[in-house]
Amino acid sequence: MPRRTTAILVPVSYLKDLDYSVVQQCMHCGLCLPTCPTYMETKLERNSPRGRIALMRAIADGQLEASKAFAEEMYFCLGCLACETACPAGVDYTQLFEMARAEAERSRVLERPGRRLFRQLLLDVLFREQWRLRLVGRLLWLYQSLGLQSLVRRSGLLRVLPASWRALEAKTPTIRPRFTPQLVAPEETPPGNATGAHYRVGLLSGCVQDLIYSDVNRDTADVLLANRCAVVTPPGQGCCGSLHAHNGEYELAKDFARRLLDRFDLDRLDAIVTNAAGCGSHLKHFDRLLQDDPRYAAKARQWSEKVKDISEWLVEIGFRPPTQKPTEARVTYHDACHLCHGQKIVAQPRELLATIPGLEVKPLAESMWCCGSAGIYNLIQPEMADKLLQRKLDHIEATGADILATGNPGCLLQIQNGLAARGRKIEVVHPVTLLARAYRT
Numbered sequence: 258m259p260r261r262t263t264a265i266l267v268p269v270s271y272l273k274d275l276d277y278s279v280v281q282q283c284m285h286c287g288l289c290l291p292t293c294p295t296y297m298e299t300k301l302e303r304n305s306p307r308g309r310i311a312l313m314r315a316i317a318d319g320q321l322e323a324s325k326a327f328a329e330e331m332y333f334c335l336g337c338l339a340c341e342t343a344c345p346a347g348v349d350y351t352q353l354f355e356m357a358r359a360e361a362e363r364s365r366v367l368e369r370p371g372r373r374l375f376r377q378l379l380l381d382v383l384f385r386e387q388w389r390l391r392l393v394g395r396l397l398w399l400y401q402s403l404g405l406q407s408l409v410r411r412s413g414l415l416r417v418l419p420a421s422w423r424a425l426e427a428k429t430p431t432i433r434p435r436f437t438p439q440l441v442a443p444e445e446t447p448p449g450n451a452t453g454a455h456y457r458v459g460l461l462s463g464c465v466q467d468l469i470y471s472d473v474n475r476d477t478a479d480v481l482l483a484n485r486c487a488v489v490t491p492p493g494q495g496c497c498g499s500l501h502a503h504n505g506e507y508e509l510a511k512d513f514a515r516r517l518l519d520r521f522d523l524d525r526l527d528a529i530v531t532n533a534a535g536c537g538s539h540l541k542h543f544d545r546l547l548q549d550d551p552r553y554a555a556k557a558r559q560w561s562e563k564v565k566d567i568s569e570w571l572v573e574i575g576f577r578p579p580t581q582k583p584t585e586a587r588v589t590y591h592d593a594c595h596l597c598h599g600q601k602i603v604a605q606p607r608e609l610l611a612t613i614p615g616l617e618v619k620p621l622a623e624s625m626w627c628c629g630s631a632g633i634y635n636l637i638q639p640e641m642a643d644k645l646l647q648r649k650l651d652h653i654e655a656t657g658a659d660i661l662a663t664g665n666p667g668c669l670l671q672i673q674n675g676l677a678a679r680g681r682k683i684e685v686v687h688p689v690t691l692l693a694r695a696y697r698t
């Protein structure tokens with residue numbers, strides 16, 4: 258269980274404590290503005306990266322106190338990092354964004370009893386232990402598999418709920434009947450000869466991924482095994498803390514990172530593989546997250562060097578192209594923000610898809626534009642999230658594709674829900690699932 262944060266000193270100000278070279282990097286050129294989804298929707302400077310960075314710098318300089326307006330602006334930002342890709346000055350928006358949200362939480366300017374309770378229950382209670390998430394997941398699975406969810410939906414009972422709750426209910430993910438430990442053994446070796454493995458890799462099972470996309474974990478393990486990688490999936494991994502780091506709970510994120518580091522024997526692994534872009538982008542920054550922790554700093558540096566997205570790892574080791582045609586279909590690919598902007602991984606997933614016989618890859622307009630999922634953004638900013646989703650769905654439909662592939666559970670769910678609401682029968686899958694199917698054919 259991760260250590261509680263009470264013994265940890267919380268900085269007086271996250272933004273004032275931040276390395277000033279990060280704070281002052283923006284040269285106000287505005288080149289990032291056309292790539293920022295919130296700015297392009299509102300055309301307001303304060304909703305742009307440049308405007309947000311100016312607010313952050315004013316706080317770091319002591320010219321402004323963190324206010325409610327500041328905090329609301331930081332939560333209106335998607336954290337999609339498109340501005341980071343566009344910026345010629347190399348602004349580290351990832352760090353600025355995390356510190357700005359941590360500053361907003363530290364200053365308690367958004368404090369309301371309901372909000373506090375929601376955040377505590379979600380971030381500190383539910384996500385602290387994987388068994389709690391699985392318990393809730395199991396109950397939800399029973400509710401869904403016994404037909405109670407459809408019954409409640411048909412009965413009209415939901416009409417008594419406020420509109421925002423009804424919208425939330427419609428987004429409830431379908432829970433898988435089996436979670437990762439029932440699908441993936443703690444250690445698996447390539448079929449035939451165990452000594453034939455060329456690599457030994459650790460597999461991240463994730464938290465939400467474990468409940469709603471555990472089959473993607475199985476697919477990932479199968480693809481790794483097919484490429485002569487022994488797969489180690491330690492039990493008790495839990496949440497990596499990405500949700501916490503991106504939502505102002507920086508100290509909690511450190512606790513979760515330490516727990517994960519304790520679960521893996523890094524000296525015996527060539528890589529740590531993740532199939533969730535949002536997690537991968539955070540996992541690669543454990544070195545920075547724990548740089549001041551004398552017990553964990555060295556291991557965190559080793560960790561950050563070894564973390565790979567599944568597509569990145571497969572291309573790096575020269576994966577075996579499948580030879581059989583699983584199906585004939587048109588597929589299009591949506592770049593998850595934290596894969597393309599957060600990790601600069603763009604070519605590799607496309608390379609995987611291009612090698613699968615029978616798939617015709619159709620280009621997607623604005624493939625790097627956020628789909629509105631953005632962690633829990635679609636729950637806390639439903640209006641903007643829906644605008645972005647509709648824009649994404651229009652582009653997906655225009656491709657005429659039968660399958661949409663994307664490498665992040667949040668995007669998978671957001672797009673799946675959006676297409677279902679439109680009544681469109683387009684399959685939404687992780688690229689690794691398509692590769693696994695081809696290997697199995």
Ligand code: SF4
Nearest residue numbers: 293334335337338340
């Ligand atoms: S992270 Fe995304 S939404 Fe936020 S400022 Fe940058 S481009 Fe805009």
Ligand code: SF4
Nearest residue numbers: 283284286287289344
């Ligand atoms: S963040 Fe980068 S691109 Fe945007 S205004 Fe500043 S320097 Fe220019």
